[in-house]
Amino acid sequence: MRLPAQPGELIDRSRGLTFFFDNATIEALEGDTIASALFAAGRRVFSRSFKYHRPRGLYCCSGACPNCLMEVDGVPNVRVCVEPARQDAVVRAQNVLPTLEWDLLSITDKVGGPFTPVGFYYRTMIRPRWAWPLYERFLRNVAGLGRVNKHARRSRRFDTEHRHAEVLVIGGGHSGIEAARQAAAEGRHVVLVHDGRPPGDEPFETIAPARAIGIYEGGLVPVDAGNILYRFRAERIVVATGTIEQPVVFPGNDLVGVMLPDGVRRLVRDFALKPGDRAVVVSVREPEVVADLEAAGVEVAEVVDLRERAPTRLEARGRRGRVQSLTVDDRRIGCDLLVVDGGSQPAYSLLAQAGARIEYEPETGTFVPTDLPPHVEAVGSVTGAGRAQAKPLASYEGEGKCFVCICEDVTTKDMKRAVAEGFDSIELAKRYTTVTMGPCQGRLCHLPSIRFYAQATATSEAAIGTTTARPPWSPVSLGLLAGRGHEPARRTALHHRHKEVGAKMMWTGAWRRPYAYGDPAAEVRAVHDAVGVIDVSTLGKLLVRGPDAVVFLERLYPNRFADLKLGRIRYAVLGTDAGRIMDDGTVARIGDDEFYVTTTSTGAEAVFEWFEWWNAVWQLDVEIVDATGALAAVNVAGPRARDLLGRLTDLDVSADAFTYLDAKQAPVAGVPALLLRIGFVGELGYEIHVPSPYGESLWDAILEEGADLGVKPFGLEPQRILRLEKMHVIVGQDTDSESNPLEAGMPWIVKFDKDDFVGKWSLEQVLERGFREQLVGFEMENGTIPPEGGQIVVDGRPGGRVTSSRWSEEVGGAIGLAWVPTELAEEGTTLQIRVDGRLERASVRLSPFYDPDGSNLRS
């Protein structure tokens, strides 16, 4: 079946291999592509078209067109014309029912034409409305490309690799290799990306086969090398992508046996295959392919040279999808191979993505790149230089289907209709007809579609221009773009201790935290009755220090800190310029010019950046250290917390020596610690902050020493119940981007007598306009727990919203926090809350449900 040995052929005739194609075993030679082996085995139909299921055969043989897409070893949409044949590979045809040669769905080609114009499914298949899912399912089955094997998850591994180079050359043709050699000779670090076989020994690194899929901002060039995506950054990018042979648009131009010259050349020269018996060549330039055909023993019946004259009629006809003749004007020439050459179009897409301007060149009827951005160079034929060719007609007359886009099965008729419907701008028409949006990414249809629009709208190609070039320039698998799925998770130093005792973990921002260790209600009880311990290492922790530390904090917060005594703590609410609540936490003075600031867990990074920002603006003498991850922290809370702490430290922890809102530094369980006596959960409690690497040993000591006191670890859920009983607000849960501290029930935070602070003016405006809504507590009358986010109904209309709600055993009822209109923010007012469509009654509470006078907290 093969021709005698060709000079430079890629096959090794001494080494054979076999692979499977559908139900057959195919013999191949080392060096074959899957397509060349199939062709050698006599196969001519390689795929069925997207919409009409027309048989399609080898066309470009260079990885541009959609005609040879197959499933290889479970991977769909592989271009088998450039995919090396591998021993035992399993190759399957796709989008066929049941086989390539005999596809029932090709009925759409016979009857579908008039009924299936572009976008028909959105217009004709929408009634009745309920049936759309059925239509959609049907359409998905009959149209399109390969199928993704959903069970093959993780069957392939994709990696991403970052690379740097001084010079990145894209394209390994003559010009590309020459440019790479030259740069290498200049001593530059050069990498060449080539989408074919690697060239021989060269003085530079080559990545092949691989495709640059785009040039992004900042000169980022992702390179698809199969299982690895290289992210290249190069000082200089040399684009040597060459040209793309263009088709000619005439009826029957998609028949099996119609090929581009390069496809023919590759079959003959690389694989020693005879592409047909009797050929007709249609060309707009010097038909060099004739020599190849003759060398392969193909009879060249006729050469239709479009430079000499434009026939009025050009139409290919065939039988069962295979070309049998070409009619030129009135003459019918029999052939089984029709080589069409519509000229060459510079493959400028990457240059255009990089910022080059694309200009129409009337002499060749093509578009060429100009005005290249700095650091980007074009070499070789991609520049458009050195081409002599005529321009074919936009389309030739005839009767059969005349394809402008073989990827998406768009015919000239579809395009005419689109223009008639008003889609006369190329960008709109592209989106409507989907021309250029298929697997070839416009390689073979962009230019013909622009020509056709120019003709249909009686304007010029120059006036129509090109569509925006966007990545990916070559189809790329989503798995490759996704890479390894690196999703950073932050885990506290105590994470494994939680897991060991079976804590149920949850995400809070990037952190993993225990939701609860068992029954949340039992954990609440332990805190109220004995002592509980919770991991609060996720709290943001900032050290603010320097001579201007006080001034800095005074300006940032609405609170006052100038009068905060050494070793004392103050609850603080951070506001934005608009006076809205941004974050909350505690500020402890641990030195004359040194403050320890805690923030919410999720707000830590934003607060740190906020601090840094204002520090830069004000240029104060302040240093800010983010110690969030450096410190592990636990909150030991409950009536027995003091007994427990006393066992762990030599510090005097008596009620008089270590009072509520005191901050002290002392070793705890043998490690240096900062102790903060605060009470988020409403009981006597101490936050113990220690270096993270000591966290586990502190945790172990607490559980060990507190065993007889009934110490129990508790999670986030019990903490949420406990703080709700105290009406302690969670920023972001009970407040949103509109909430201010005045209406959120914390007016005592805001010191209007201070000189200035971030958001002061805005808060003064709130005072002036009066309160509109307020954050209040509520208790349900019948114990139903309303949904968080539930509606407060006032006079039959939405008037507020529930932000938190839980069942509290301590209270013996359903409690919560809600924003309500100010006039309802009175102790005992009845609220109506919508629960499952019904209105339930609740009464407003302004003081905490639990320990309202704070005596437990201060005990």
Add this chain to the structure above:
Amino acid sequence: MTLPEFLLVDPASPAWRSPLRRALEHAPEGICDVSALVGADEEAALGPAAGLAGIELEGPKVETLLRRLTDLRFDALPAVGAVAHVRALVAPAGANRYRIWFPQEYSDYLAEVVLDAAEGLE
């Protein structure tokens, strides 16, 4: 200004636990935990030493491995940048040997990513 005592660590203390010890327990040869060796350079670049962990990578393919985790340039190391999205300090530590210093709370995550990338090199 020196940091307050509650931010200082001594890896020799019996209370000290490396955040990486579990994650790298079964690590292949060439990947090891150097958290205990944290020093002034890392602290200056990334924050308090108490918050840092360090992984050392060694082997003939170590640069390929690193390139799959970070876009830092090798000719500009040591440098701070993203390693698998985590802000880290990458420092050379001899022939075919590098150390990655990063916030300790990412220990399990980063160890997992490093081990996975190493597996991809096989």
